[in-house]
Amino acid sequence: MLATLSVGLMVADHKQHYLDVVRSTLSIFLYPLEYAVDLPFSAGSWVGENMSSRETLLENNALLKTKNEFLQAQMQKYVSLELENLRLRELLEASKRVPDRVLAAELFALDFDPFSHKVLINKGQRHEVYLGQPVIDAYGVFGQTVAITPLTTSVMLITDPNHALPVQFNRTGLRSIATGTGSLGSLDLQYIPNNADIREGDLVVTSGLGGIYPKGYPVAKITRFEQDPTQPYARVQAEPLAQLDRSREVLLVWTQSSIDEDVAP
Amino acid sequence: MIHRQSHIGIITLTFIAAFALSLIPLPHWAGSFRPAFVLMVLVYWCIALPNSVNISVGWIVGFITDIMVGTLLGQHALAFAIVAFLAVKLHQQIRVYPLWQQALSVFTLVALAQLLVVWVLGIIGQSPNSWLYWMPSFTSALIWPWTYMLMRDLQRKFGVT
Numbered sequence A: 001m002l003a004t005l006s007v008g009l010m011v012a013d014h015k016q017h018y019l020d021v022v023r024s025t026l027s028i029f030l031y032p033l034e035y036a037v038d039l040p041f042s043a044g045s046w047v048g049e050n051m052s053s054r055e056t057l058l059e060n061n062a063l064l065k066t067k068n069e070f071l072q073a074q075m076q077k078y079v080s081l082e083l084e085n086l087r088l089r090e091l092l093e094a095s096k097r098v099p100d101r102v103l104a105a106e107l108f109a110l111d112f113d114p115f116s117h118k119v120l121i122n123k124g125q126r127h128e129v130y131l132g133q134p135v136i137d138a139y140g141v142f143g144q145t146v147a148i149t150p151l152t153t154s155v156m157l158i159t160d161p162n163h164a165l166p167v168q169f170n171r172t173g174l175r176s177i178a179t180g181t182g183s184l185g186s187l188d189l190q191y192i193p194n195n196a197d198i199r200e201g202d203l204v205v206t207s208g209l210g211g212i213y214p215k216g217y218p219v220a221k222i223t224r225f226e227q228d229p230t231q232p233y234a235r236v237q238a239e240p241l242a243q244l245d246r247s248r249e250v251l252l253v254w255t256q257s258s259i260d261e262d263v264a265p
Numbered sequence B: 001m002i003h004r005q006s007h008i009g010i011i012t013l014t015f016i017a018a019f020a021l022s023l024i025p026l027p028h029w030a031g032s033f034r035p036a037f038v039l040m041v042l043v044y045w046c047i048a049l050p051n052s053v054n055i056s057v058g059w060i061v062g063f064i065t066d067i068m069v070g071t072l073l074g075q076h077a078l079a080f081a082i083v084a085f086l087a088v089k090l091h092q093q094i095r096v097y098p099l100w101q102q103a104l105s106v107f108t109l110v111a112l113a114q115l116l117v118v119w120v121l122g123i124i125g126q127s128p129n130s131w132l133y134w135m136p137s138f139t140s141a142l143i144w145p146w147t148y149m150l151m152r153d154l155q156r157k158f159g160v161t
Helices: A002-015 A020-051 A055-092 A255-263 B001-020 B028-033 B037-048 B056-071 B073-087 B091-096 B100-125 B131-157
Strands: A101-106 A117-121 A134-136 A143-148 A153-157 A164-169 A175-181 A187-190 A203-206 A218-226 A234-240 A247-254
Touching: A002 A020, A002 A117, A002 B056, A020 A143, A020 B001, A020 B056, A020 B131, A164 A218, A164 B100, A187 A218, A234 B131, B001 B037, B001 B131, B028 B131, B037 B056, B037 B073, B037 B100, B037 B131, B073 B100, B100 B131
Parallel strands: none
Antiparallel strands: A101 A247, A117 A153, A134 A143, A134 A247, A143 A153, A164 A175, A164 A203, A175 A187, A187 A234, A203 A218, A218 A234
């Protein structure tokens, strides 16, 4: 009897999305457990921060100040470039690109399944997170949201074997698809012809074609480019720029199109 | 009646501990060697108290696992229910086995659960692409003797019969 029930549930869950409500309601009860397991780790970093001496704090502060100044100097250049870009776009009567809205979230220190790369973050429905929302960290694209509960969201990393991401080479503009390999350190780039102009160290950015990720966020660096005349496509591997196994803070991005959709109906 | 409630409390606590153990972050290389703690606790209680921990408990525990891991609802529930069924069915034999032979039975049970899960994953096209997937069966069997002794001591200390 239970077996039939399980099979029925599986089919219902796979084909339709009736059970999403059940799942997200029930996972609220798991929140205390998840919070408890994460507690020692966040407490550890909290204690570490509070116990650090005055000198280290001052040192850190000075370091951050210089870094901030440096970034602001870079930003000035960026602002003028953006304005110029806007003017040029107006001249061409192209659509304006509006900056995306972001929200910082923190990762729970939890492991689910070593073969699907998923993490849990501490923002959920209450913070207007939506399904398929892009997540980035300070260095590059991190992943997208796959399941949302009121307080937490699970994020599929770009290295998950079931994840594919439309990308573009920053230097040449060549388009490709970056698929996860199941190892945190590498992505496969698909459908790249053997005669493509690719060098090791080339930057790959999102192309914005899939409709999920906004255009132009850095994704990965090419680490290997192998031409094999007997195969229709070249073998290209890249290393993700996002610190998938080290980042504790990530950013949820609301793209302009998703905001428009919210307004339209 | 109070006596019985405290049993449920202890059994629930061991399951919560097992769930916590299966969530604690490990270094990346060690992730696939993590034993199936929840399944081991389930098998222990099925052998020790086949009258109170049975197929439906297995199903519920599996269902919670499904929600926690984010797999299809019912996937682990089915696997765990079948393992619980076998463990209850064979509890009289497994109980009198020496520890190493028990470990072999646990290996078989965990491997069976993994097989059921991997079938479903295969059907929906998400099968794991590494042989390391099967490591939990081995590591579970390896640490079974210690789990068994720990659980037995717990059971005796709190008089759960």
